[in-house]
Amino acid sequence: MRVLVTGQGGREHALTWKLAQSPYVKEIYAWPGNPGIFEIAKPVSKEIDTLLALKEFAWKEKIDLTIVGPEKHLAAGIADLFQAEGLQVFGPSKNAARLESSKAFAKAFMVRHQIPTAKYFEADTEDSACSYIQEAKYQLVIKADGLAQGKGVYVTDSKQEAFLAVQQLFGGAFGEAGRKVVIEERLTGPEISVFVLVHQQNYCLLPIAMDHKRAYDNDLGPNTGGMGAIAPINIGSELEVEIEEKIIRPSVLGLSAEGIDFCGVLFIGLMLTPNGPKVLEYNVRMGDPETQALMPLIDSDLYQVITALLDHKPISLDLKKMVSCCVIVAAKGYPDKFQRGMSITLPALNRDQFIFHSGTELKGGQVVSVGGRVLSVVGLGSNLTTAKQNAYQAVEKVIMPDKFYRRDIGDNMV
Numbered sequence: 060m061r062v063l064v065t066g067q068g069g070r071e072h073a074l075t076w077k078l079a080q081s082p083y084v085k086e087i088y089a090w091p092g093n094p095g096i097f098e099i100a101k102p103v104s105k106e107i108d109t110l111l112a113l114k115e116f117a118w119k120e121k122i123d124l125t126i127v128g129p130e131k132h133l134a135a136g137i138a139d140l141f142q143a144e145g146l147q148v149f150g151p152s153k154n155a156a157r158l159e160s161s162k163a164f165a166k167a168f169m170v171r172h173q174i175p176t177a178k179y180f181e182a183d184t185e186d187s188a189c190s191y192i193q194e195a196k197y198q199l200v201i202k203a204d205g206l207a208q209g210k211g212v213y214v215t216d217s218k219q220e221a222f223l224a225v226q227q228l229f230g231g232a233f234g235e236a237g238r239k240v241v242i243e244e245r246l247t248g249p250e251i252s253v254f255v256l257v258h259q260q261n262y263c264l265l266p267i268a269m270d271h272k273r274a275y276d277n278d279l280g281p282n283t284g285g286m287g288a289i290a291p292i293n294i295g296s297e298l299e300v301e302i303e304e305k306i307i308r309p310s311v312l313g314l315s316a317e318g319i320d321f322c323g324v325l326f327i328g329l330m331l332t333p334n335g336p337k338v339l340e341y342n343v344r345m346g347d348p349e350t351q352a353l354m355p356l357i358d359s360d361l362y363q364v365i366t367a368l369l370d371h372k373p374i375s376l377d378l379k380k381m382v383s384c385c386v387i388v389a390a391k392g393y394p395d396k397f398q399r400g401m402s403i404t405l406p407a408l409n410r411d412q413f414i415f416h417s418g419t420e421l422k423g424g425q426v427v428s429v430g431g432r433v434l435s436v437v438g439l440g441s442n443l444t445t446a447k448q449n450a451y452q453a454v455e456k457v458i459m460p461d462k463f464y465r466r467d468i469g470d471n472m473v
């Protein structure tokens with residue numbers, strides 16, 4: 060089979076790496092890819108720079124399955140475009156992708172299906188937002204409705220901060236994404252990431268993971284795309300059952316009941332609050348860096364799992380009885396100003412260590428940094444301590460000037 064993977068980060072490298080292990084997968088193409096991905100997949104020509112051109116490529120190259128990494132391709136309608144030509148895609152339609160691309164749509168969906176989530180108000184104007192804030196009896200989180208690369212969320216401590224956030228959003232801080240604003244009750248509790256591979260009413264859960272979003276140790280500093288991840292997270296079977304019954308199943312069945320033919324990953328960001336688990340957000344793709352932690356834990360053939368799902372067959376997922384720790388090696392200064400173009404030397408790895416490229420490119424035959432998050436270094440172990448040791452031993456051996464990473468990934472677990 061011939062597979063195409065879209066995207067260019069650590070998430071896509073981990074997915075490609077896992078897919079390449081399948082005896083059914085003969086060839087993988089990557090668009091746009093990165094140097095790590097190109098060690099196992101063929102690059103799609105750089106001349107192909109639109110989804111339309113990519114569809115032509117997939118048609119000509121007889122691609123059997125396209126796996127979409129980033130939300131921007133989904134929100135732009137890649138699944139609709141490919142499916143219209145009879146090309147199979149693992150990734151939801153533009154309509155279904157609204158669960159991620161419109162927070163107002165996602166909140167209204169949760170209300171329609173009684174899925175536990177924070178109380179909210181949808182504001183179309185600054186005036187209505189300010190009136191709501193004025194009256195609110197609880198602390199607030201202010202969110203741009205649209206996609207803002209994870210940055211359009213203000214977790215506020217006071218009404219003053221909430222007013223300021225609303226002013227910034229309606230003032231155009233995130234352009235179109237902030238034309239509508241969602242104001243939510245601020246919840247408290249640990250956050251977990253739940254990944255559900257979905258095709259219509261058929262679904263399969265991956266192990267629960269935990270991201271580390273803040274830039275610095277002890278969850279300090281600005282929010283980032285994610286500085287590390289741990290999986291699996293053991294929350295106890297009672298809570299797992301509650302999450303499946305109150306959140307996962309109603310979400311999957313709710314989509315189906317609304318005539319949304321969901322095919323792809325439903326990523327549910329949850330907060331374990333004192334009043335039970337509540338949904339913070341839906342995403343319609345795998346998480347980064349959770350995917351890098353999760354893929355090495357899966358024993359099953361990912362290609363077979365996805366095709367079984369697409370063919371309406373029952374799915375079982377075999378997992379390694381191990382713990383996984385992913386540490387992001389970033390460029391100093393990330394997520395603000397950071398240097399690009401730093402040359403990178405990767406260490407030799409043992410069989411429980413993996414390095415996925417997050418933000419790299421090849422320059423004159425040398426791998427150099429191109430993004431703020433540069434590498435995703437993963438360690439497996441029979442317990443969290445050994446998983447962390449494996450991850451951090453490899454992190455320390457990566458040679459890159461201005462290397463920066465959190466030293467406490469996995470230290471404060473649920």
Ligand code: AMP
Nearest residue numbers: 177200212214243244245246328339340
């Ligand atoms: P989102 O993009 O909606 O997941 O929000 C980004 C981050 O903001 C989440 O990972 C949480 O840490 C925080 N957050 C979002 N919504 C809430 C909420 N209602 N209460 C507390 N924190 C929140």
Ligand code: GLY
Nearest residue numbers: 270285346347348
């Ligand atoms: N790790 C969170 C995300 O991918 O959105």
